[in-house]
Amino acid sequence: MVRTGIGYDVHQLAAGEKLVIGGIEIPALSGSVGHSDGDGLIHAIVDALLGAAALGDIGQFFPSDDNKWENVNSSQFLISVTNQIRSANFEISNIDATILLQKPKLSNFIYQMRCNLATHMQLDESQLSIKATTTDHLGYIGRGEGWAVQAICTLQSID
Numbered sequence: 001m002v003r004t005g006i007g008y009d010v011h012q013l014a015a016g017e018k019l020v021i022g023g024i025e026i027p028a029l030s031g032s033v034g035h036s037d038g039d040g041l042i043h044a045i046v047d048a049l050l051g052a053a054a055l056g057d058i059g060q061f062f063p064s065d066d067n068k069w070e071n072v073n074s075s076q077f078l079i080s081v082t083n084q085i086r087s088a089n090f091e092i093s094n095i096d097a098t099i100l101l102q103k104p105k106l107s108n109f110i111y112q113m114r115c116n117l118a119t120h121m122q123l124d125e126s127q128l129s130i131k132a133t134t135t136d137h138l139g140y141i142g143r144g145e146g147w148a149v150q151a152i153c154t155l156q157s158i159d
Contacts, residue, residue, distance in 0.1 A: 005052025007044035022113030035064035039074035044151035097151040106132040
């Protein structure tokens with residue numbers, strides 16, 4: 001059986017915060033505001049994986065009102081959920097994600113993000129696509145007030 005899940009995450013941007021995307025710290029004037037490290041790419045992928053396996057959402061496993069997860073590296077979420085997916089007898093076929101961020105430009109970091117996430121999920125890089133785009137200065141993303149990520153994944157049952 002093939003299952004598909006969709007994930008979406010949004011974070012506010014603020015001066016003095018780090019911008020971590022896909023486990024990679026990106027040099028930027030503004031960073032992501034979040035309870036953990038604010039890594040919206042990982043958060044959206046985690047939600048897509050959980051949704052495809054019908055296991056819930058990121059907030060059920062890593063609630064932002066639990067101090068245990070404060071300032072935690074989101075890669076821990078990804079590793080944990082990947083293990084849960086495999087324990088539920090699914091394998092990850094494909095993940096595709098789009099980052100919506102006006103600046104900085106991410107093209108020089110995409111490959112590093114893919115390698116990092118593929119390593120954490122024990123996937124081949126060819127199973128993971130990451131793209132970045134802007135909103136051409138429209139809305140809160142275009143004004144540099146925030147950023148968002150959309151992710152979709154496909155799981156295959158291994159029963």
